[in-house]
Amino acid sequence: MADNFSVFVVEDDEFYSEVLEYHLSMNPDITVTKFTNAQDFLKNLDKNPGAITLDYSLPDMSGEEVLRRIKEYNSDIPVVMVSGQEDIKTAITLLKDGAYDYIVKDEDAKDRIWNAIKNIRENIGLKREISELKQQVKKKYDFTTSIIGNSPAMKKVFAMIEKAVSSNITVSITGETGTGKEVVAKSIHYNSARAKKPFVAVNITAIPSELIESELFGHEKGSFTGATARRVGKFEKAGEGTIFLDEIGEMDINMQSKLLRVLQERELTRVGGNGMVKIKCRVISATHKDLAEEVRKGNFREDLYYRLLGLPVSLPPLRERANDTLVLAKHFIDEYATENELGKLKLSSKAQNKLFKYPWPGNIRELKAVVELCCVMTDSSTIEDKHITFNSTGSIDTLLQNEMSLEAYKNRIVKYYLDKYNNDVVNVAKRLDIGKSTIYRMLQDRAV
């Protein structure tokens, strides 16, 4: 707020405007320009003052009229009305017409004007900050920088996102856990025409099923025990923005039909309420499940499936994204290094190989965690393969995701046991319940 703030004082009483100017100029950041009549002042309106104090009774024009003209020119300029008389009716009219404040010239007037100007400046500062932050958020979710990857699979995704951004269509996102469904949803929102409106994310699995209806649609006071006040649901909160329904596949079947109705009618009723509330938000849903399969199994309503499908964006798992693993790994390393001021870190070729070969069941989320850990583990500016540790939880699944032949799996299992029991063939044969000779043969063939 260090920058200069221009205040126009429009006041036909010279004595009073002198006092006001002097008083406001006590703050060195404030520049005061005085006008004694409306004509002069209106001619200078294009200098865009930060705030205006306006005397209600000017010789050449009524206060209402001047206020109206200011608001016509730029409704954002705050106008503090100053009047010699206390007249509630006039005050209300002026405030309704957009005056920032109505102050009567009495003993406290100058302090109140001072405060009003101070508040206005703070307000402007906050507004500017908000718009800057919004810009930053937009930048953050500019999908060309927030979603990284050059693989053919990702190029398809980018093409779909672009389509989603330029239209209003419902979007459904599918992809394994950790593939970045929410990042994609946010990217679509912050690059669309709705960017300035809210983005509301709801994770269906995170809400107990009894509460989900009131969470989504809101409820009226007293509609159930514990509903002590009216509550606005997520759909209403999203307004003209975007609602993101994550893990939609987990929604129970009763709730599915309620959601379907709301999406069809484009209006909802709060729990325990009667009135209809129009919904205007865009719907983006996401799931890690194969919804078509869930429909076949009867777990997901077919009509809701088609209602939500819209533009389907399917996020490929990391293991199908070719070189993207390394591109992403380098990105996360740089990001982590910058955040923690670690200087430049690079991956040795062995480490690269290790990252590349791993199947990443947890996808990008796992990659990020693994990479951040190895940034911490390394002592030099190079990350070696020994610094990389995988902590995958679903180890069997991980193994299966390699999609090797049965022979190859068999060899791998035997090798695991041999390593674990110091190549004690007898012991291993006993544990695996196979013949010793089978193991010897495998060793001979150098299969293990």
Place this chain on the structure above:
Amino acid sequence: MEEKKFYNLEQLEAIASGNEDFVIKMVNMFLEMTPALLERIAAGIQIQDWTEVKSAVHKMKPSVDMMGVTDLYQVIRDIENNAKTNTNLEQIPELYFTLSDTLEQFFEQLRNR
């Protein structure tokens, strides 16, 4: 016996916060402006132009308040209100005399400050 002081510059001095030039400037401004306004009120009463009376007294109000002439606080408001609402108009000349008499003494005190 000490002469009654009609004014109190505390408010003005508070605003000036130590800047005596500002106080002098405002006092001089007041001395220049107010007699003309008094004349307007007098002329207005003569021809019973209450709108003019109201407007002139209204302009006088903030500066007289600022100068701390507490004796006139209510007088000014009464004139303004009566002229505005067209009620008790017969009281206005009397009120005007109080106003002008007090101001004359006040001017004198200010000049000799």
